[in-house]
Amino acid sequence: MICKDRVVIVTGAGRGLGRAHALEFARQGAKVVVNDLGVSRDGAGEQTEGPAAEVVAEIRALGGEAVASPHDIATDDGAKALIQLAVDTFGRLDVLVNNAGFLRDRMLINLGEDEWDAVMRVHLKGHFLPLKYAGQHWRAESKAGRQPDARIINTSSGAGLLGSVGQGNYSAAKAGIVGLTLVASAELGRYGVTVNAIAPAARTRMTEEVFAATMAAPGEGEFDAMAPENVSPTVVWLGSPLSADVTGRVFELEGGKIVIMEGFRHGASVDKGERWDPADVDPVVRDLLAKSATPEPVYGA
Template structure:
């Protein structure tokens, strides 16, 4: 394919000269990330399939609106409307970055939608659709971007690549009525850890965020905060609050050495999430009886910190 360059110039900033692809960047968090990267000098590939909250086609092209906003601010951006939950769409996302801007430095996996049901009412199609977009929609862009960066590294070119995945508190703790979403978001955490371990040798760092912000997907959860406060009051639920961390994680040298981490971010709060690790242990050095194992578990639980509550649990 012929390489072309989009209009606009990247200014200075934390990500000056970097090329960033953001999936699901037409609205909400993805839009905020794309604009924030552009403000820090990055050239941005704005991916959005242009569908509604439930994944059905929408009448407009939100990606084009974001590209226009970036260019009007003097930045460089191009739209990608492919389905990143397909191998062809994910490959074309990477190709769009390379063919338009000459390289790809950062991938932000953000795309997703909801089909909420209690488990006994959750249909197989709704399970498959949500897992496909969230989990497969992370895996395939990650795979194709990683293949590109591995080839660059093997060709002797320096790689300082970054991947930022998007999980959720639902993936960390679970969320009532969101079994499909919680499972997919938990899977993204596992994928992040494996990718960080596998891709470090090629100069790729991989991290994940668990954001809380006001978007189309969180209208029900944050119904009482849907109207931004007036005056000088800090709007803790604005999606723009999440983007500074995402931009920093996707930058080059400033984020060197930070990989395999999960960060919960909401408003002005950033928390490093500590994953599964051994807690209290009982070792009998021989086989337990069922009653003995149960007694040991009861005793161990008494010495264990209580886990966070599942979202929505009474």
């Protein structure tokens, strides 16, 4: 019960990773706002409250407290209303898990502008707006003398950290989420808010085709490394009071593995103290590259 009585919002919580997060938070004593539009894998189709309502019913069957949210978190009004729903329903907000997203995969030279915009909207804007309004709420609480012990957990991806062939829009959005996480961690810390990101690998609607083609299903009694429930324990820990000293980090999570991802750091360098001649740059850069780690390969390359 490491999140007992904490109020948690999980976006995209009707299925897959979001559903697993919502249920695990509930098992650990949290009150959960289950946000989901109920649309298809690519974000199309009619909006339906079904998936969110089903997760709420599951949580209540466990003896927990939950409420469904139909808000579009990639709109200003929707994100603001989502935060207000948590406060109005449960009297407070402690944790925001930004998880909602979908795919529009295409090789770059075939990628349409609408496919680019749609993925940027749901992933990057859909992280920014709830983060913004949650941050405003916690800032107001801090200024009123009620210092929060609050958490934001963003969802990046290995595609955002290393790149993924056929997913230029998704990779760019997920890389942007890492940058957003770092800035939010620096800006919101004074208000009692930590901000971290995860890069999960799991079998969901977004990835089931990939895993079906590349991995055999686990046998009876075998550990299912790709089950989304494997990711949620670390997410719940990040949302708990236990993680108060951890912020600005990215965790890659797969099966039973937890990896601290290390992003761009200043590496080998040379400072001439004056402007370089272009002809002199080649040997200097090649020497620096020889002293540097080789980049990890892009997924699918």
